[in-house]
Amino acid sequence: MNSQPEKYWSPYLAGFVLGLVLLATFVIMGRGLGASGAMMRSVVYAVDQVTPAHIDNNPYFAKYGGGDKNPLDNWLVYEVLGVIVGGLLSGLLAKRLKFKTDKGPRISVKGRLALALTGGAIMGFGARLALGCTSGQALTGGATLALGSWAFMMVMFASGYAIAYFVRKQWI
């Protein structure tokens, strides 16, 4: 038995399959893929359990879970549950299930985890402002040629390249 993890797919094969999944989503549902929207809904759900009045009084939260609305009763939430299961399935079959932290050779695990938390918070904030993330904007809006999604995509990558030098010790 070989216990080495399997290789990743060729990027072009992975992209082709991902494109077919996205196309199938359009054909079946009339909409595209997403991720951050479901995470937002989980946040609203959690706050709603503690203090429902706070959700009702904030126009942004209320849109998702105001009054009797259940923020988790949504297409994206089920899609994202599937994403987690699909990732787990692939990792299992490829022998990649393992507790570990990815990082470059020049940073401590603690340092990397602190930056993961920080970067996640920045991304979470930005994704709500941008009305979606890499899945909902770049991929879905990119394929439907939505103007704002293309502007979003260009600015996001430009900004990443502009900042990369300053955090290079984390990765290279």
Place this chain on the structure above:
Amino acid sequence: MSAPFYKFDLFGYETGLVIAFLIGVAFGFTLERAGFSSSRKLALQFYLRDMTVLKVMFTAIIVAMTGLLYLNLADVLDMSKIYLNPTVLYPQMLGGAIMGVGFVIGGYCPGTSLVASAIGKIDGFFYVGGALLGMLIYGEVFPFFQDLTTSGAMGNATLSDWLNLRPGVVAFLVILMALGLFYVAEMLEKRFGEKA
């Protein structure tokens, strides 16, 4: 013409949720197979050492885009019933700029962080925690800059409206651009490449 199926009432809301889950499984599986469960592999994109993100994203975009155009042309699919992300230029660009920073610092985007967490990446857990926190903060401060979030609203604008070209021509240009980027990506990897 019978696609998109859901919009033509071929099935109901609850069946749609089951389909959502199944589509999600395929999506998550593919992201993991592409190597997007590794933050370092994703981040090396920004150091020109591993261009997988660019190759996967643009391949996916041109496959789905071309598929939509052909199905529309063949009268199988009604393009007007496909959700089009509304353009709200300023928040999208500002949000994009913020997300670029978050991407290179955090190493993931929201979808890939979930896939990474699913296979046990500890930096994935921290990233997801951070993202949820960032979204909570966004909601809390939203009332203070609500006007910004609707500035530059252009409705259902597309690249073809903006360039004043037919969607097919724009798609052709996007494909040419993608092929050019793939060529550059291969050159960069040959020169700076490193297997993550």
